[in-house]
Amino acid sequence: MKRIILFAAVLAIVAGSISCNNQSDKKEQSAETATADVNVYYFHFTRRCATCMAVEENARKAIEALFPNELNTGEYSFTSLNLDDAGTKEIADRLGVGGQSLLVVRGEKKIDITGSAWMVAHDPEKMKAEIKSGIDKILF
Amino acid sequence: MDFLQGILENSQYSVVTALILGLMTAISPCPLATNISAIGFISRDIENRKRVFANGLIYTLGRAISYTGLALIIYAGASQMNLSRLFQGWGEKLLAPFLIIAGLLMLDVIKINFPGFTGLTDKIADKGKGSYWSTLILGIVFALAFCPYSGVLYFAMLIPMTVAGADGLYLPLVFALATGLPVIIFAWLLAYSVGSVGKLYNKIRTFELWFRRAVAVIFIIVGIYYILRIYVLR
Numbered sequence: 001m002k003r004i005i006l007f008a009a010v011l012a013i014v015a016g017s018i019s020c021n022n023q024s025d026k027k028e029q030s031a032e033t034a035t036a037d038v039n040v041y042y043f044h045f046t047r048r049c050a051t052c053m054a055v056e057e058n059a060r061k062a063i064e065a066l067f068p069n070e071l072n073t074g075e076y077s078f079t080s081l082n083l084d085d086a087g088t089k090e091i092a093d094r095l096g097v098g099g100q101s102l103l104v105v106r107g108e109k110k111i112d113i114t115g116s117a118w119m120v121a122h123d124p125e126k127m128k129a130e131i132k133s134g135i136d137k138i139l140f
Numbered sequence: 141m142d143f144l145q146g147i148l149e150n151s152q153y154s155v156v157t158a159l160i161l162g163l164m165t166a167i168s169p170c171p172l173a174t175n176i177s178a179i180g181f182i183s184r185d186i187e188n189r190k191r192v193f194a195n196g197l198i199y200t201l202g203r204a205i206s207y208t209g210l211a212l213i214i215y216a217g218a219s220q221m222n223l224s225r226l227f228q229g230w231g232e233k234l235l236a237p238f239l240i241i242a243g244l245l246m247l248d249v250i251k252i253n254f255p256g257f258t259g260l261t262d263k264i265a266d267k268g269k270g271s272y273w274s275t276l277i278l279g280i281v282f283a284l285a286f287c288p289y290s291g292v293l294y295f296a297m298l299i300p301m302t303v304a305g306a307d308g309l310y311l312p313l314v315f316a317l318a319t320g321l322p323v324i325i326f327a328w329l330l331a332y333s334v335g336s337v338g339k340l341y342n343k344i345r346t347f348e349l350w351f352r353r354a355v356a357v358i359f360i361i362v363g364i365y366y367i368l369r370i371y372v373l374r
Binding site: 044051084098118 | 148232
């Protein structure tokens with residue numbers, strides 16, 4: 001029982017010390033709320049894993065390859081947002097984002113393709129299929 | 141990893157999916173580091189084989205408590221968004237100082253002397269009858285330290301399956317078992333393979349003090365590794 005108290009004390013100390021000095025360099029970047037018809041959002045924290053980076057890169061490439069015209073006309077958009085930035089909070093709250101996510105959004109409709117995109121993170125072709133299927137679902 | 145993903149894509153059963161997600165979590169670099177620390181921690185009691193194996197199971201039970209507890213809280217109606225943000229945003233950041241402080245406590249570099257709790261620090265690495273508690277807490281804390289990758293596997297994949305209905309609430313247990321599997325296997329090997337080699341066993345007893353110090357150093361090194369990952373190498 002004493003050990004529990006000790007561990008709890010250690011945790012409390014750690015939590016206290018961290019919350020005091022974790023004002024890491026927040027790049028103030030206001031979350032641009034895209035005005036396009038179909039928006040693909042990738043949300044992440046400052047700390048990311050290799051797979052997380054691959055998800056962003058391949059998702060972006062997939063949209064660029066699949067819908068170059070729609071991107072040019074501003075009909076579709078791809079936006080990557082850091083949840084550690086204060087400016088991201090508003091849109092993250094609105095879309096109900098709690099962590100790393102890949103979302104296809106159209107108006108009030110939202111499709112979460114995080115899980116499936118994570119599984120194909122390193123495969124550009126499969127990522128294209130996931131993005132396409134997400135966009136198809138939200139259009140119809 | 142590709143092999144596991146292949147199974148995952150073709151899986152029709154949520155129990156298999158939960159198992160695979162757990163295995164993928166267990167072998168991804170960041171939770172692997174906590175599992176290595178855990179293996180070190182539970183093998184401190186190397187002279188008592190049964191205790192080593194039991195500790196492996198208890199560590200996994202600790203993980204199960206965290207994963208299931210979180211799932212139950214979300215199922216009960218807590219905001220998944222807020223919980224996910226809290227743990228994915230903070231879990232890993234809190235882990236590094238926790239590991240370093242735990243390591244320093246084990247080395248007796250720092251001592252916490254509360255009135256009435258003198259001598260506590262000597263017992264944290266003690267093999268006394270209460271040491272199952274520290275293993276359990278280790279499992280609970282390590283499971284809550286979500287890394288960017290494991291956070292997605294848990295919050296974006298396992299949780300939706302789990303909270304879809306009451307019959308999915310056992311899935312975090314399966315997930316936890318899989319994430320603790322490397323530790324259970326190592327504990328079993330340590331307990332029943334290493335321990336059975338008689339001469340080595342006696343030598344280990346002799347070096348036990350040094351072994352425990354090595355474990356403490358592992359904690360500190362893994363803690364520094366996390367600090368580098370989070371604050372320097374990003």
